[in-house]
Amino acid sequence: MIVGVSLYADDLEPGRRFDFGRYTVSEAEIVDYARRWDPIFIHVDPEAAARAGLGGVIASGLHTLAIYQRFAVETIWSQAAGGVGRTMDIGFRRPVRPGTTLTGHATVHDVTPRPARGDAVVTIHGELVDGEAVVLTVVNESVLPLRAAAGDVS
Numbered sequence: 001m002i003v004g005v006s007l008y009a010d011d012l013e014p015g016r017r018f019d020f021g022r023y024t025v026s027e028a029e030i031v032d033y034a035r036r037w038d039p040i041f042i043h044v045d046p047e048a049a050a051r052a053g054l055g056g057v058i059a060s061g062l063h064t065l066a067i068y069q070r071f072a073v074e075t076i077w078s079q080a081a082g083g084v085g086r087t088m089d090i091g092f093r094r095p096v097r098p099g100t101t102l103t104g105h106a107t108v109h110d111v112t113p114r115p116a117r118g119d120a121v122v123t124i125h126g127e128l129v130d131g132e133a134v135v136l137t138v139v140n141e142s143v144l145p146l147r148a149a150a151g152d153v154s
Helices: 027-037 046-051 061-077 147-151
Strands: 017-019 084-092 101-114 119-130 133-145
Touching: 017 061, 027 061, 061 084, 061 101, 061 119, 061 133, 101 133
Parallel strands: none
Antiparallel strands: 017 101, 084 133, 101 119, 119 133
Protein backbone atom coordinates (compact mmCIF):
# COMPACT_ATOMS: atom_id res chain seq x y z
CA MET A 1 0.00 0.00 0.00
CA ILE A 2 1.31 3.42 -0.94
CA VAL A 3 0.67 6.03 1.72
CA GLY A 4 1.05 9.70 1.03
CA VAL A 5 -0.32 12.51 -1.01
CA SER A 6 0.40 11.93 -4.67
CA LEU A 7 -2.92 11.65 -6.45
CA TYR A 8 -4.97 14.68 -7.45
CA ALA A 9 -8.02 14.85 -9.69
CA ASP A 10 -5.90 16.22 -12.54
CA ASP A 11 -3.77 13.05 -12.40
CA LEU A 12 -6.78 10.95 -13.33
CA GLU A 13 -8.24 10.41 -16.75
CA PRO A 14 -11.03 8.20 -18.04
CA GLY A 15 -9.85 4.67 -18.60
CA ARG A 16 -7.21 4.61 -15.86
CA ARG A 17 -7.57 1.26 -14.14
CA PHE A 18 -6.58 0.27 -10.63
CA ASP A 19 -6.25 -3.49 -10.21
CA PHE A 20 -6.98 -5.03 -6.83
CA GLY A 21 -5.15 -7.81 -5.04
CA ARG A 22 -6.79 -11.07 -3.98
CA TYR A 23 -8.67 -11.88 -0.81
CA THR A 24 -10.20 -15.18 0.32
CA VAL A 25 -13.24 -15.00 2.60
CA SER A 26 -13.59 -17.68 5.30
CA GLU A 27 -16.78 -18.94 6.91
CA ALA A 28 -15.55 -17.76 10.31
CA GLU A 29 -15.07 -14.24 8.95
CA ILE A 30 -18.51 -14.23 7.31
CA VAL A 31 -20.18 -15.30 10.55
CA ASP A 32 -18.11 -12.94 12.74
CA TYR A 33 -18.83 -9.92 10.53
CA ALA A 34 -22.53 -10.76 10.37
CA ARG A 35 -22.88 -11.31 14.11
CA ARG A 36 -21.51 -7.81 14.65
CA TRP A 37 -23.12 -5.88 11.79
CA ASP A 38 -25.79 -7.85 9.88
CA PRO A 39 -27.09 -10.73 12.03
CA ILE A 40 -29.56 -12.21 9.54
CA PHE A 41 -29.73 -16.02 9.73
CA ILE A 42 -28.38 -16.54 6.19
CA HIS A 43 -25.13 -14.93 7.34
CA VAL A 44 -24.74 -16.43 10.84
CA ASP A 45 -26.39 -19.88 10.88
CA PRO A 46 -25.02 -22.44 8.38
CA GLU A 47 -27.81 -24.97 9.02
CA ALA A 48 -30.64 -22.44 8.68
CA ALA A 49 -29.01 -20.97 5.56
CA ALA A 50 -28.77 -24.48 4.08
CA ARG A 51 -32.47 -25.11 4.84
CA ALA A 52 -33.25 -21.84 3.03
CA GLY A 53 -31.67 -23.30 -0.11
CA LEU A 54 -28.39 -21.40 0.06
CA GLY A 55 -26.14 -24.37 0.81
CA GLY A 56 -24.72 -22.62 3.87
CA VAL A 57 -23.94 -19.08 4.97
CA ILE A 58 -23.27 -16.32 2.49
CA ALA A 59 -21.48 -13.06 3.18
CA SER A 60 -23.51 -10.01 4.00
CA GLY A 61 -23.62 -7.53 1.15
CA LEU A 62 -22.23 -4.97 3.58
CA HIS A 63 -19.29 -7.30 4.26
CA THR A 64 -18.67 -7.66 0.52
CA LEU A 65 -18.81 -3.87 0.14
CA ALA A 66 -16.33 -3.50 3.02
CA ILE A 67 -13.89 -5.79 1.18
CA TYR A 68 -14.31 -3.63 -1.95
CA GLN A 69 -13.68 -0.49 0.11
CA ARG A 70 -10.48 -1.95 1.57
CA PHE A 71 -9.21 -2.71 -1.95
CA ALA A 72 -10.18 0.82 -3.11
CA VAL A 73 -8.36 2.40 -0.16
CA GLU A 74 -5.24 0.32 -0.80
CA THR A 75 -5.09 1.11 -4.52
CA ILE A 76 -6.59 4.61 -4.83
CA TRP A 77 -7.68 6.50 -1.74
CA SER A 78 -4.51 6.01 0.33
CA GLN A 79 -2.70 8.00 -2.39
CA ALA A 80 -5.31 10.74 -2.75
CA ALA A 81 -4.56 14.31 -1.78
CA GLY A 82 -7.88 14.48 0.00
CA GLY A 83 -11.43 14.32 -1.13
CA VAL A 84 -14.79 13.15 -0.03
CA GLY A 85 -17.31 10.64 -1.31
CA ARG A 86 -20.49 12.03 -2.86
CA THR A 87 -22.56 9.12 -4.11
CA MET A 88 -22.28 5.36 -4.40
CA ASP A 89 -24.48 3.05 -6.46
CA ILE A 90 -24.06 -0.57 -5.44
CA GLY A 91 -25.14 -3.78 -7.15
CA PHE A 92 -24.96 -7.09 -5.32
CA ARG A 93 -24.78 -9.51 -8.27
CA ARG A 94 -24.02 -12.92 -6.73
CA PRO A 95 -23.61 -14.32 -3.23
CA VAL A 96 -20.14 -14.61 -1.74
CA ARG A 97 -19.63 -18.01 -0.13
CA PRO A 98 -16.97 -19.26 2.27
CA GLY A 99 -13.73 -20.01 0.45
CA THR A 100 -14.43 -17.47 -2.28
CA THR A 101 -11.37 -15.60 -3.48
CA LEU A 102 -12.23 -12.07 -4.56
CA THR A 103 -10.34 -9.72 -6.80
CA GLY A 104 -11.38 -6.91 -9.08
CA HIS A 105 -10.59 -3.44 -10.24
CA ALA A 106 -11.76 0.16 -10.31
CA THR A 107 -11.67 2.28 -13.46
CA VAL A 108 -11.93 6.04 -13.75
CA HIS A 109 -15.03 6.73 -15.82
CA ASP A 110 -15.21 10.52 -15.77
CA VAL A 111 -13.39 13.54 -14.35
CA THR A 112 -15.29 16.83 -14.28
CA PRO A 113 -13.03 19.70 -13.17
CA ARG A 114 -14.55 22.57 -11.18
CA PRO A 115 -11.71 25.12 -11.25
CA ALA A 116 -13.66 27.79 -9.41
CA ARG A 117 -13.94 25.37 -6.48
CA GLY A 118 -10.43 23.95 -6.87
CA ASP A 119 -11.71 20.42 -7.25
CA ALA A 120 -13.21 17.89 -9.63
CA VAL A 121 -15.95 15.30 -9.47
CA VAL A 122 -14.40 11.91 -10.22
CA THR A 123 -16.61 8.97 -11.19
CA ILE A 124 -15.16 5.50 -10.72
CA HIS A 125 -16.72 2.21 -11.80
CA GLY A 126 -15.54 -0.80 -9.81
CA GLU A 127 -16.27 -4.47 -9.42
CA LEU A 128 -15.37 -7.49 -7.36
CA VAL A 129 -15.19 -10.86 -9.06
CA ASP A 130 -14.99 -14.50 -8.00
CA GLY A 131 -13.10 -15.96 -10.94
CA GLU A 132 -15.05 -14.64 -13.92
CA ALA A 133 -18.33 -14.03 -12.08
CA VAL A 134 -19.04 -10.46 -10.96
CA VAL A 135 -20.29 -10.44 -7.36
CA LEU A 136 -20.37 -6.66 -6.72
CA THR A 137 -20.53 -3.53 -8.86
CA VAL A 138 -19.92 -0.03 -7.56
CA VAL A 139 -20.27 3.36 -9.21
CA ASN A 140 -18.72 5.99 -6.96
CA GLU A 141 -18.60 9.76 -7.29
CA SER A 142 -16.03 11.56 -5.17
CA VAL A 143 -14.76 15.11 -5.03
CA LEU A 144 -10.96 15.38 -5.20
CA PRO A 145 -8.80 18.49 -5.15
CA LEU A 146 -7.10 19.75 -8.29
CA ARG A 147 -3.32 19.91 -8.13
CA ALA A 148 -3.30 23.60 -9.06
CA ALA A 149 -5.59 24.38 -6.13
CA ALA A 150 -3.24 22.65 -3.69
CA GLY A 151 -0.59 25.29 -4.34
CA ASP A 152 -2.97 28.22 -3.93
CA VAL A 153 -2.68 30.04 -0.65
CA SER A 154 -4.92 32.97 -1.52
